[in-house]
Amino acid sequence: MTDGASPRVWVDHDQCVSSGACVLEAPDAFAYQDGPEALAVALPAAQALPRSRLEELADLCPMGAIHLAEPEPDRPGT
Numbered sequence: 001m002t003d004g005a006s007p008r009v010w011v012d013h014d015q016c017v018s019s020g021a022c023v024l025e026a027p028d029a030f031a032y033q034d035g036p037e038a039l040a041v042a043l044p045a046a047q048a049l050p051r052s053r054l055e056e057l058a059d060l061c062p063m064g065a066i067h068l069a070e071p072e073p074d075r076p077g078t
């Protein structure tokens with residue numbers, strides 16, 4: 001069960017091969033970072049996307065380089 005919070009999305013640069021699939025599919029959420037390797041990075045807007053869309057985008061990466069990290073649960077009393 002989840003509380004509906006979207007996971008954090010990030011790109012593992014050890015896996016990204018700059019195929020561009022994520023940038024083409026969701027240019028609002030992914031972009032190439034500066035540099036000769038043109039690795040993809042998740043933009044701040046990506047963090048606001050719903051979980052289903054993030055999972056869809058992660059699935060289209062041919063290298064499995066797009067990862068979703070579950071948000072930290074609230075810790076009352078801390």
Ligand code: SF4
Nearest residue numbers: 016017019020022061
């Ligand atoms: S789809 Fe995957 S391999 Fe291609 S640019 Fe995006 S993160 Fe990199």
